[in-house]
Amino acid sequence: MSKYDDASWHYGGDFPESLPQKNGATHTGMFLNWCINHDLISDELKEDGAEEIEKLKRREITGADFVMNACDGKFSEYDLSDLGNSFAKDYYADDTDFGNRYSSFADDYVNIFDGKAEENDYEYETFYHIEDTYENYDLMAQVIDHRFEEWKEYIGS
Numbered sequence: 001m002s003k004y005d006d007a008s009w010h011y012g013g014d015f016p017e018s019l020p021q022k023n024g025a026t027h028t029g030m031f032l033n034w035c036i037n038h039d040l041i042s043d044e045l046k047e048d049g050a051e052e053i054e055k056l057k058r059r060e061i062t063g064a065d066f067v068m069n070a071c072d073g074k075f076s077e078y079d080l081s082d083l084g085n086s087f088a089k090d091y092y093a094d095d096t097d098f099g100n101r102y103s104s105f106a107d108d109y110v111n112i113f114d115g116k117a118e119e120n121d122y123e124y125e126t127f128y129h130i131e132d133t134y135e136n137y138d139l140m141a142q143v144i145d146h147r148f149e150e151w152k153e154y155i156g157s
Contacts, residue, residue: 004028004092007073010128019128021073022064026132027109028075029063030140031092036066037141038148040084045071064132086155091147102150108143 010024035041036053046053049070055061067073077085090098092105099107113130116139117123124130 003074003076004088005075007068016126016128022068022132023128025064025067025073026062026128026130027106029065029067029132030109030137031063031088031105031144032067032071032075032079033063033137034141034144035080035084035088040081040087042079042081042084045079059134062132062134063137087148087151090151090154091144098151098154102147102154105144105147108147109140112139112143 005025005028007021007024007028011021015021015024032041033056036056041053049066052061052066052070056063056066061069067075071079077088080088090096093099094104094106096104099105103111109130110127113124113136116136130136
């Protein structure tokens with residue numbers, strides 16, 4: 001099994017003590033939320049996480065809540081469909097040809113929220129201080145939408 005991300009990789013390291021562990025899954029949750037909303041998830045996840053997926057779609061929980069509660073803080077290839085995995089391997093994973101040519105998810109995530117902070121005359125203390133809100137998800141979802149279209153062109157689809 002190929003694991004894309006694990007919240008414990010984040011909160012287990014150089015993580016601010018003042019933040020909840022869930023903040024280690026904010027970025028992952030935004031990506032997985034987008035995948036859920038674009039039907040790029042596996043049948044297994046649809047079945048195992050059916051109740052949580054419905055809550056997510058109704059915006060009763062965030063993507064980070066979903067990752068922490070329905071996926072035990074982990075995000076792997078088992079969570080995505082074949083198309084979802086192809087996209088994640090090129091965009092979510094670090095140091096890929098697609099990411100180097102266009103941008104990676106991590107770079108887009110940092111850039112969009114650093115830009116938002118700068119516009120509002122503040123700075124995030126760390127990557128983990130980015131708020132797990134639907135306002136932020138909606139910003140990130142627009143970027144992922146754009147990258148997905150670029151990616152489809154990149155793979156010739």
